[in-house]
Amino acid sequence: MSEMILRDAMSKALREALDQDDRVFLMGEDIGAYGGAYAVTKGFLEEYGEERIRDTPISESVFVGAGAGAAMIGMRPIVEVMTINFTLVAIDQIVNHAAKLSYMSNGQFKVPLILRTVTGGGGQLAATHSQSFENWYASVPGLKVVVPATPYDALGLFRASRKDNNPIIFAEHAMLYRVRGEVPEEYYEIPLGKARIAQEGSDVTLIAYSGMVKVAEEAAEIFYRNDISAEVIDLRTLSPLDLETLVNSVKKTSRAVVIEETWKTGGFSGSIASDIQEAAFDFLDGPVLRINGPDVPAPYAKNLEQLMIPKASWIVDQVKYNFGL
Amino acid sequence: MATELRMPQMGYDMEEGTVVKWLVQEGETVKRNAPIAEIETDKAVVEFETETEGTILKILASEGSVIPVGQTIVVVGSEGEEFTITEPLQVTEDSDTPVTENVEISNKIPEISENNVATDPEITPSSIIASPIARKLAEDLGIPLSKIQGSGPNGRITKTDVENFQDSDDEQVSETISTTPETTQAPPEVTPVKSSSNNSPSDKQPLSRMRQQIARVTVKSKSEKPHFYVSAEIDMTRAMALRKQINEQLSPEGVKITVNDLIVKASIETLKKFPKFNAYYEEDGIVYNDSINIAIAISDDEGLIVPAILDCGDKSLRQISQMVKDLAQRSSNGTLSPQEYTGGTFAISNLGMYDVTSFVAIIHPPQSAVLAVGTVTEKPVVKDGEIVIAQTMVGTISADHRIVDGAEGAEFLVAVKSLLENPMSMVV
Numbered sequence: 001m002s003e004m005i006l007r008d009a010m011s012k013a014l015r016e017a018l019d020q021d022d023r024v025f026l027m028g029e030d031i032g033a034y035g036g037a038y039a040v041t042k043g044f045l046e047e048y049g050e051e052r053i054r055d056t057p058i059s060e061s062v063f064v065g066a067g068a069g070a071a072m073i074g075m076r077p078i079v080e081v082m083t084i085n086f087t088l089v090a091i092d093q094i095v096n097h098a099a100k101l102s103y104m105s106n107g108q109f110k111v112p113l114i115l116r117t118v119t120g121g122g123g124q125l126a127a128t129h130s131q132s133f134e135n136w137y138a139s140v141p142g143l144k145v146v147v148p149a150t151p152y153d154a155l156g157l158f159r160a161s162r163k164d165n166n167p168i169i170f171a172e173h174a175m176l177y178r179v180r181g182e183v184p185e186e187y188y189e190i191p192l193g194k195a196r197i198a199q200e201g202s203d204v205t206l207i208a209y210s211g212m213v214k215v216a217e218e219a220a221e222i223f224y225r226n227d228i229s230a231e232v233i234d235l236r237t238l239s240p241l242d243l244e245t246l247v248n249s250v251k252k253t254s255r256a257v258v259i260e261e262t263w264k265t266g267g268f269s270g271s272i273a274s275d276i277q278e279a280a281f282d283f284l285d286g287p288v289l290r291i292n293g294p295d296v297p298a299p300y301a302k303n304l305e306q307l308m309i310p311k312a313s314w315i316v317d318q319v320k321y322n323f324g325l
Numbered sequence: 326m327a328t329e330l331r332m333p334q335m336g337y338d339m340e341e342g343t344v345v346k347w348l349v350q351e352g353e354t355v356k357r358n359a360p361i362a363e364i365e366t367d368k369a370v371v372e373f374e375t376e377t378e379g380t381i382l383k384i385l386a387s388e389g390s391v392i393p394v395g396q397t398i399v400v401v402g403s404e405g406e407e408f409t410i411t412e413p414l415q416v417t418e419d420s421d422t423p424v425t426e427n428v429e430i431s432n433k434i435p436e437i438s439e440n441n442v443a444t445d446p447e448i449t450p451s452s453i454i455a456s457p458i459a460r461k462l463a464e465d466l467g468i469p470l471s472k473i474q475g476s477g478p479n480g481r482i483t484k485t486d487v488e489n490f491q492d493s494d495d496e497q498v499s500e501t502i503s504t505t506p507e508t509t510q511a512p513p514e515v516t517p518v519k520s521s522s523n524n525s526p527s528d529k530q531p532l533s534r535m536r537q538q539i540a541r542v543t544v545k546s547k548s549e550k551p552h553f554y555v556s557a558e559i560d561m562t563r564a565m566a567l568r569k570q571i572n573e574q575l576s577p578e579g580v581k582i583t584v585n586d587l588i589v590k591a592s593i594e595t596l597k598k599f600p601k602f603n604a605y606y607e608e609d610g611i612v613y614n615d616s617i618n619i620a621i622a623i624s625d626d627e628g629l630i631v632p633a634i635l636d637c638g639d640k641s642l643r644q645i646s647q648m649v650k651d652l653a654q655r656s657s658n659g660t661l662s663p664q665e666y667t668g669g670t671f672a673i674s675n676l677g678m679y680d681v682t683s684f685v686a687i688i689h690p691p692q693s694a695v696l697a698v699g700t701v702t703e704k705p706v707v708k709d710g711e712i713v714i715a716q717t718m719v720g721t722i723s724a725d726h727r728i729v730d731g732a733e734g735a736e737f738l739v740a741v742k743s744l745l746e747n748p749m750s751m752v753v
Contacts, residue, residue, distance in 0.1 A: 254456075254458045254484050281457050282457045282458065282460075282461045283457065283458050283461075284456060284457045284458055285456040285457075285458045285459065285477075285483050285484040285485075286456055286477065286478075286481070286483070321478065322477075322478060323477065323483070324476050324477040324478065324481075324483055324485075
């Protein structure tokens with residue numbers, strides 16, 4: 001067992017892929033000569049060469065489409081879009097092509113494309129560079145959406161993603177690259193679609209993913225000091241969604257809060273909250289709460305930006321008010 | 326036309342009552358205002374009178390059953406008359422078979438009778454706010470939601486409320502059993518016998534009904550009413566002298582004025598000048614009471630009740646003294662009327678019998694103020710530049726800030742003080 005930060009866990013995952021599978025190649029903006037906008041592929045170009053570590057022009061539609069095409073003919077491309085904000089340029093390739101090709105060709109084509117990208121705000125990158133769109137992609141059939149919160153999960157989920165024959169949005173949170181955690185030496189995988197109970201509890205279920213898991217854990221710590229036992233669930237993947245684990249937890253606690261960084265309107269938390277109340281209505285002791293960022297563009301100013309990212313105190317206040325705990 | 330008589334609300338916060346005994350039988354003819362049943366509230370057993378004359382057509386609540394306020398318990402009408410009742414009777418406790426007795430439920434539009442006893446017809450299961458799990462749990466356990474006090478937002482009954490209620494349920498059952506239906510006295514204090522196999526903490530004593538009631542009312546008052554307090558030292562020297570004089574002269578006639586009587590009288594006179602202290606707050610306005618009903622806090626072994634002497638606005642000191650004495654006597658033998666239990670418009674809490682200087686009291690909802698007085702004690706005071714011995718007492722008014730402000734509280738208290746310091750005006 002060794003400790004590493006999430007960035008290093010991702011580098012390890014990519015090296016493994018390159019080392020173990022000749023069909024794997026990396027493609028994206030600044031991943032080669034520059035070493036990656038978030039330095040995940042630092043040194044890769046020297047090690048693996050230009051053919052497998054391919055710098056692309058600033059043309060997301062082209063290189064995402066090229067990745068999908070390569071996947072169709074048997075390669076295992078790992079395409080990096082610098083941030084999820086830029087995937088909008090390639091959204092037609094992702095939603096109308098990569099996600100649909102297997103279905104529309106009656107399974108004649110598979111698109112085993114891993115689209116790595118960086119999500120989330122908090123880095124003062126302003127309104128167009130601080131968004132979280134993984135919830136959008138999670139609503140598209142044909143795509144899988146992976147949202148790790150720890151180094152252990154990042155590596156384990158990536159390994160499982162490599163074996164999957166569907167296009168995958170692998171969204172790494174910008175603020176989590178320096179998060180440290182234990183990663184075993186021995187090989188392991190984490191199946192897609194299996195949520196993690198990050199902390200067991202009996203009074204309230206806090207459901208989160210990606211950057212919000214640590215916020216939920218902070219809230220659980222506050223609850224703990226107030227004799228309230230919170231169960232924290234890390235979704236790990238939005239699609240497939242492990243509803244079973246959520247419903248079992250809510251049946252136990254009777255109270256649920258879904259925490260998500262992005263805007264409340266249209267947030268994936270709404271879909272989850274709805275699923276929970278449909279499946280566990282008779283077990284609920286209050287409304288399924290949603291904690292999301294407010295419906296505003298991300299401000300640049302640090303103090304204002306922080307005001308729109310959910311905090312543990314928001315969770316605590318809402319839980320206390322709505323559940324009388 | 327047949328009239329449904331419902332479980333009356335005989336106390337602020339009363340949600341249910343036990344039909345202890347029927348004084349009439351089906352088929353019997355009753356006059357208006359005749360007592361037809363004995364009903365036990367949280368505090369006492371009181372007689373339930375029919376407000377309409379006629380024949381007892383159907384007794385719906387069996388003796389010993391606990392009925393939510395507003396639920397029909399008996400139907401009165403003309404002999405042989407056909408009738409329908411508006412809702413099935415839900416017996417909430419009593420037997421192991423939760424009875425739902427349907428008596429000729431028709432699809433007619435329910436008759437709304439003006440003769441119905443004052444009730445709160447709003448309390449129906451569908452209007453109770455409860456979480457889904459609370460409803461399910463209560464149903465599984467056979468606990469009527471109407472019996473549970475909600476602690477969540479908007480008074481929502483939560484899972485915890487049901488669980489807590491369930492925990493206290495055993496005690497309630499034992500209490501019901503211990504209250505023999507024949508007695509008309511207040512229920513004996515419950516001292517549950519602990520079985521040795523009981524693994525609950527050995528030092529926990531279950532709450533009596535009165536204790537539960539006091540807990541509910543005081544918590545409600547303190548959480549809803551923003552209390553403020555004003556205190557003043559009152560020179561009682563003259564009042565004590567006057568009292569002594571009256572009692573010496575009128576003792577052959579059985580008159581014995583107490584310090585408390587003087588305080589009651591002074592409060593009445595002051596309330597006439599400051600009617601807001603005799604009013605109560607509602608969301609959409611201040612409700613002024615027509616009469617002045619002074620409630621007196623009376624404590625006994627079981628706890629505390631705050632019955633009132635009714636409509637005492639124009640009563641003399643002598644009459645007031647008699648009314649208070651009568652109230653105290655009847656509270657000890659449990660023969661107070663529902664109106665006396667709940668009709669207070671202003672309260673006085675007097676701990677003068679203990680050697681305490683002062684204290685602050687909690688307002689008894691829906692009232693808006695309470696006057697708390699300590700003991701009368703001799704102490705040196707400065708009068709006209711001289712130190713003399715005076716008999717003083719500290720009075721503290723607690724008032725609802727939603728209705729009155731600090732300055733009004735001060736004016737009120739100073740007016741009481743002035744009357745007690747110049748007591749002649751109260752007797753002449």
